[in-house]
Amino acid sequence: TPQTETKEFQTEVKKMLDIVIHSLYTEKEIFLRELISNAADALEKFRHQSVVEQEVFDSHIPLEISIEFDDKANTLTITDTGIGMDRGELEANLGTIAHSGSKTFFTKLSETDRKEVNLIGQFGVGFYAAFMVAKKVTVKSRSFRMDDMGHEWISDGGGTFTIAMCPGIRRGTSIVLELTDEAKEYANEQTIRRIIKQYSSFVPFPIKLKGEAINTVQAIWTLGKSEISEEAYTEFYKFIANAFDEPLARLHFSADAPLAIKTLLFIPKENLEAMGFGRMEPGVNLYCQRVLIEQHSKTILPEWLRFLRGVIDSEDLPLNISRQALQDSALVAKINKVVTKRLLKFLEELAKSEPEKYTEFWKNFGMFIKEGVISDFAYREEAAKLLRFESSKTEDGIFTSLAEYVERMPEDQKEIFYINGPSREAIENGPYIEAFKKRNIEVLYTLEPIDDFAMSHLGSFGEKKLVSADCGDLDLPEAAIETEADKEKAQAEAMPESDSAALTTWMKEVLGEQVKEVIASKRLTDSPAMVVNPDGFVTSSMERIMRASGQ
Numbered sequence: 318t319p320q321t322e323t324k325e326f327q328t329e330v331k332k333m334l335d336i337v338i339h340s341l342y343t344e345k346e347i348f349l350r351e352l353i354s355n356a357a358d359a360l361e362k363f364r365h366q367s368v369v370e371q372e373v374f375d376s377h378i379p380l381e382i383s384i385e386f387d388d389k390a391n392t393l394t395i396t397d398t399g400i401g402m403d404r405g406e407l408e409a410n411l412g413t414i415a416h417s418g419s420k421t422f423f424t425k426l427s428e429t430d431r432k433e434v435n436l437i438g439q440f441g442v443g444f445y446a447a448f449m450v451a452k453k454v455t456v457k458s459r460s461f462r463m464d465d466m467g468h469e470w471i472s473d474g475g476g477t478f479t480i481a482m483c484p485g486i487r488r489g490t491s492i493v494l495e496l497t498d499e500a501k502e503y504a505n506e507q508t509i510r511r512i513i514k515q516y517s518s519f520v521p522f523p524i525k526l527k528g529e530a531i532n533t534v535q536a537i538w539t540l541g542k543s544e545i546s547e548e549a550y551t552e553f554y555k556f557i558a559n560a561f562d563e564p565l566a567r568l569h570f571s572a573d574a575p576l577a578i579k580t581l582l583f584i585p586k587e588n589l590e591a592m593g594f595g596r597m598e599p600g601v602n603l604y605c606q607r608v609l610i611e612q613h614s615k616t617i618l619p620e621w622l623r624f625l626r627g628v629i630d631s632e633d634l635p636l637n638i639s640r641q642a643l644q645d646s647a648l649v650a651k652i653n654k655v656v657t658k659r660l661l662k663f664l665e666e667l668a669k670s671e672p673e674k675y676t677e678f679w680k681n682f683g684m685f686i687k688e689g690v691i692s693d694f695a696y697r698e699e700a701a702k703l704l705r706f707e708s709s710k711t712e713d714g715i716f717t718s719l720a721e722y723v724e725r726m727p728e729d730q731k732e733i734f735y736i737n738g739p740s741r742e743a744i745e746n747g748p749y750i751e752a753f754k755k756r757n758i759e760v761l762y763t764l765e766p767i768d769d770f771a772m773s774h775l776g777s778f779g780e781k782k783l784v785s786a787d788c789g790d791l792d793l794p795e796a797a798i799e800t801e802a803d804k805e806k807a808q809a810e811a812m813p814e815s816d817s818a819a820l821t822t823w824m825k826e827v828l829g830e831q832v833k834e835v836i837a838s839k840r841l842t843d844s845p846a847m848v849v850n851p852d853g854f855v856t857s858s859m860e861r862i863m864r865a866s867g868q
């Protein structure tokens with residue numbers, strides 16, 4: 318390799334840098350949070366590697382972050398003694414965006430004029446925030462691996478960066494920012510202190526300014542609930558989720574049997590995935606006795622719980638467990654199960670104790686519960702208790718649970734009915750609902766395309782079968798509210814059987830292959846005709862989706 322190489326940033330990175338440098342004017346100070354959080358990640362990774370690997374470079378230097386500034390030269394330097402990066406890692410990590418979610422995010426962000434800077438950190442592109450304040454960024458890094466040399470990465474945030482050798486440095490990474498004129502204020506002791514206090518007080522390593530630690534290092538999830546204030550919980554959430562707002566809800570619990578686990582989970586307020594920013598990465602970190610084993614673990618919780626943020630710490634896990642072993646570990650599977658069950662129970666209780674909060678949760682995150690019902694057989698029944706729908710017996714915008722539906726059912730009703738439609742209005746003006754209205758039978762309104770998949774995967778709730786109201790052979794009880802007068806009127810208006818037979822035969826001839834059969838309906842009262850579904854499993858709305866997706 319030549320001494321100094323010049324490389325191009327990946328296209329997505331260029332787009333992002335353009336936004337970062339030219340369009341983001343507010344809350345520039347989060348750059349420091351991003352760099353400190355990277356330093357903390359690097360230290361956590363090193364701490365784990367040092368138990369896994371035989372030999373690590375510079376094994377005795379303390380694990381810490383230090384901040385230096387020079388208000389004459391306008392520079393700010395963030396140094397960590399973490400895992401470091403070799404040449405290839407510098408190039409890959411600081412030249413491309415690895416997460417596909419982040420790519421989608423920035424492509425979207427550059428297309429619209431939504432400049433949601435506070436979302437940057439959540440998409441794993443935090444490093445580039447440095448260019449919000451710096452005209453030049455120099456990264457010196459040396460990996461923990463014994464055979465690494467130390468390299469220097471430099472960029473002004475234009476289209477390229479350079480990498481050169483930089484021998485003789487210690488393990489870890491040092492990031493030197495040459496501040497722009499507008500960002501001079503960040504080379505100031507008071508400002509730095511304030512920002513670190515605000516965003517980084519939960520970093521689990523000392524952050525040193527002028528040789529003295531300015532944060533209190535604490536693993537909050539290991540403390541008892543009574544020892545933690547509301548503010549501390551919120552601050553910790555902001556730290557771990559890279560968030561700016563408060564969480565919607567939290568679950569903090571510890572157990573000793575069957576497993577020793579300490580868990581602190583948060584439900585955010587916003588669902589970025591529903592906002593169109595691409596698929597979310599999971600957000601729960603796995604620890605063993607305060608040592609980070611796996612960040613954003615894909616194995617510690619089911620995929621459909623990827624909206625959660627937080628920490629699971631289990632002292633039963635071996636500290637030196639490898640990535641591969643994690644995936645195959647029966648213990649991890651066990652932790653997964655215990656925590657998932659506990660969380661589902663927590664949500665069920667939340668629905669009872671704080672119905673408004675639960676509704677807010679449901680509106681934002683209900684899609685994940687439905688995904689769980691569809692994809693995860695193991696929790697289908699528990700997750701079904703969390704489902705909410707509007708119905709013919711709720712007000713507009715008010716939800717009901719399946720259990721509440723069952724409670725309201727008349728004794729002779731055997732099934733739970735639902736019907737899919739684009740809106741409440743469309744359903745109520747459609748033909749499917751008529752027969753139910755007449756009999757005073759409640760129908761759930763499944764307003765999202767995914768709903769019918771959830772319903773048919775679920776199949777039944779308790780003893781009650783779930784049946785789509787567009788199903789061909791519905792078995793409805795006699796209309797309860799029919800009066801003698803109604804009956805006489807119906808008989809007077811009814812078409813003689815020979816006429817209706819002639820009509821249905823003619824219609825079948827005209828419609829041909831497009832319909833399976835045409836029959837005289839006993840369900841309709843006001844509408845002349847409706848299309849129903851002969852096989853019952855795949856509802857009309859599911860069929861539309863499948864056709865649209867080419868299946």
Ligand code: ADP
Nearest residue numbers: 355356359401402410411441442443444445490
């Ligand atoms: P994220 O932290 O979400 O992965 P960033 O843009 O903040 O995204 O950082 C990109 C990557 O660069 C990190 O995943 C990490 O591999 C690497 N990196 C950044 N800062 C450091 C550091 N101080 N030490 C080691 N690696 C780092």
Ligand code: MG
Nearest residue numbers: 354355443444
């Ligand atoms: Mg980061």
